[in-house]
Amino acid sequence: MMTGLQCISCGASYPVLPLYNCEGCGGILDVVYDYERIADKWRREGENTDDLLPLPFAKRVTLGEGNTPLLKADRLARRLGIEELYLKCEFANPTGSFKDRPVSIGVSMAIAFECAQIIVASSGNGAAATSAYAARAGLDAVILVPEATPSEKVKQSVAYGGKVIRVEGPYSNSFALAKEVGEQFGMFNVTSTFINPYTMEGDKNVAYEMYRQLDGRVPDWVYVPIGAGPLLVGIDKGYRELMKLGKTAHLPRMAGIQAEGCSPIARAYREGRERVESDPSPATIAGGINDGLHGYAQDGTYTLEAIRRSGGYANAVPDEAIREAQSWLAKDEGLFVEPSSAVSIAELKMSVEAGRVEPSSAVTVILTGHGLKDMGSIRSDYEAPLIPKQANALVELLQS
Numbered sequence: 178m179m180t181g182l183q184c185i186s187c188g189a190s191y192p193v194l195p196l197y198n199c200e201g202c203g204g205i206l207d208v209v210y211d212y213e214r215i216a217d218k219w220r221r222e223g224e225n226t227d228d229l230l231p232l233p234f235a236k237r238v239t240l241g242e243g244n245t246p247l248l249k250a251d252r253l254a255r256r257l258g259i260e261e262l263y264l265k266c267e268f269a270n271p272t273g274s275f276k277d278r279p280v281s282i283g284v285s286m287a288i289a290f291e292c293a294q295i296i297v298a299s300s301g302n303g304a305a306a307t308s309a310y311a312a313r314a315g316l317d318a319v320i321l322v323p324e325a326t327p328s329e330k331v332k333q334s335v336a337y338g339g340k341v342i343r344v345e346g347p348y349s350n351s352f353a354l355a356k357e358v359g360e361q362f363g364m365f366n367v368t369s370t371f372i373n374p375y376t377m378e379g380d381k382n383v384a385y386e387m388y389r390q391l392d393g394r395v396p397d398w399v400y401v402p403i404g405a406g407p408l409l410v411g412i413d414k415g416y417r418e419l420m421k422l423g424k425t426a427h428l429p430r431m432a433g434i435q436a437e438g439c440s441p442i443a444r445a446y447r448e449g450r451e452r453v454e455s456d457p458s459p460a461t462i463a464g465g466i467n468d469g470l471h472g473y474a475q476d477g478t479y480t481l482e483a484i485r486r487s488g489g490y491a492n493a494v495p496d497e498a499i500r501e502a503q504s505w506l507a508k509d510e511g512l513f514v515e516p517s518s519a520v521s522i523a524e525l526k527m528s529v530e531a532g533r534v535e536p537s538s539a540v541t542v543i544l545t546g547h548g549l550k551d552m553g554s555i556r557s558d559y560e561a562p563l564i565p566k567q568a569n570a571l572v573e574l575l576q577s
């Protein structure tokens with residue numbers, strides 16, 4: 178029951194078309210729905226969150242994304258000093274990251290708009306997802322990734338048959354090229370910042386699922402690693418829609434976490450600024466969120482507004498703390514995630530110690546990408562010893 182698009186800056190309305198930023202003011206476009214009609218339908222037929230998406234399931238290109246586990250993590254909770262910790266395992270999506278959700282919607286909309294070619298700029302996870310969903314849909318995909326993208330993500334993207342091209346410099350260069358060349362050739366741009374209004378709608382499913390998985394309870398906090406922040410804004414929008422439709426009286430506080438080496442949103446939050454400024458030379462091991470927002474700092478401002486409205490905060494953590502948290506997730510809970518996914522755990526430890534988060538809080542952390550996607554970032558001490566094939570060699574090693 179999508180009714181159209183609306184500019185978040187000037188309020189201009191648009192019909193459902195392959196549009197990107199507002200034609201009048203360049204602002205971000207948001208998908209709007211007829212909530213009264215949806216509420217009426219839910220009263221008669223029961224709730225169906227498919228009504229809150231641009232396309233019903235039957236019209237979506239799918240690889241079985243979503244319905245990811247929400248694991249209660251007691252051992253890690255004790256380490257962090259909180260009572261109730263849940264981990265939303267988005268790395269369990271078909272291509273190994275949360276990007277399958279927005280890309281499923283983006284590729285489906287390309288088909289609805291009869292666009293035969295897709296273009297995307299991605300730090301790697303969106304690249305793999307776009308290549309896979311384009312293959313599934315039988316569409317051509319042009320995939321631009323920054324030169325420093327982990328080889329696992331590049332090879333995974335190539336495997337699905339997309340035309341994968343590495344672009345010199347940081348992510349923002351890939352973003353600018355996708356925008357310019359995509360427009361020139363009429364390709365549908367499914368880049369999941371806020372440039373494509375439809376893709377973020379897929380991220381709302383994380384909120385709907387967590388709502389069901391916690392039997393209608395809403396956590397006190399939701400922690401999300403953020404580059405531009407569409408996942409955070411999507412989850413926040415999902416919960417606000419559930420409130421609009423009378424399904425919850427509470428909203429979670431949203432915490433947006435970055436790496437110190439690339440923290441334009443966290444910096445603006447700490448300095449009390451309204452506007453986010455881009456970071457010209459971002460550098461962190463957390464490649465999935467290594468986005469300096471160069472040329473689209475307004476995306477960061479939009480995310481910061483959502484964070485503040487929810488009563489949450491933004492913060493950043495150093496790479497060494499990210500590595501440590503990555504190891505805690507693996508050794509405490511058996512979850513091997515990429516560095517970007519571990520930033521929230523690293524930050525949560527600091528914030529509980531600093532008294533920013535109450536130990537009695539119910540906290541949900543979104544784990545965005547699988548550890549196998551970025552093996553180059555893990556330390557050399559993850560190597561295994563080699564022994565000769567004699568039992569005494571093994572015994573000697575086990576006793577040492």
Ligand SMILES: [Zn+2]
Nearest residue numbers: 184187199202
């Ligand atoms: Zn506008």
